[in-house]
Amino acid sequence: MFITSVKNNVDRFVAIILVILMALMVINVSWQVASRYIFQNPSAFTDELARYMLIWVGMLGAAYVAGKDEHLAIDLIQAKLSFKNQLIVKIIIHVCVMIFAIVAMVIGGTNLVYITFILDQTSAALEIPLAYVYIIIPISGLLVIFYQAESIMNLSSNLKTS
Template sequence: MKLREKIDKVLGIVLAVLMAVMVVNVLWQVFTRYVVGEPSSFTDELARYLLIWIGILGAAYVSGKRMHIAIDLVPSRLTPRAQARLSVFVNLIVILFAVTVLVLGGARLVYITLLLEQNSPALQIPLGGVYTIIPISGLLVVYYKISDLLNVK
């Protein structure tokens, strides 16, 4: 569990830093638009990419903290043994989704955008770099769910 706690801590710090950068970026955008009178050209795109990173990494973080949205009407009416089985089933479904959509699909998206040498319009950074958060987040979700499976009672 020590590794999981370290990953949680690092991920929490990364999310806080990304959020702080996004706030400063948006404040700069508002300042340049209304005070200077000439909006900054990169802030809109940077805010969009930061929001994507925060959302996708945040989903992995919440999954690891077991704070994601869940309907607990059915599990609360089951026996403890049936609850454990349901938990295993749900974790396996989440792993299947994370592997196929986030890890494999995300890696394919990163590969294709890097192969096509696509760059973002304003920042001129490779979009493959922006999209790398998808398979990274998928791997984190898979790690968390495997950890949960190993700790099912």
């Protein structure tokens, strides 16, 4: 299937970005600790950079985990349902997640990026536009929508065959 191939490529790309961000975050925080306690000269930007990288890792990681369908879930009731009803409940859940991603992450995140860009808000230490930090919210929202749509298509095809 074409969509599965695209999903695998998107998964691989997002995973690589997450690994790079985590590695850079470890280096950044290590430098922060070294500059503060070893050199007695704390770095001015490392704390802020770590905070912004954590936002990116958290948002991208949430989208990635949603795509892998490994997010936190309580499925006690769902496990007691028949296979067909389980598929229906999963489709409903994916639609709800997709609606949340559209409204909160894409629309709300885009508004946040737009407002911070228009107001020309910059970070204190790095002096970069905060719109660059917040752009990950609608990007992650688009990823969540893509992943949920792919899951809905797979579940729907399983529902038709059952």
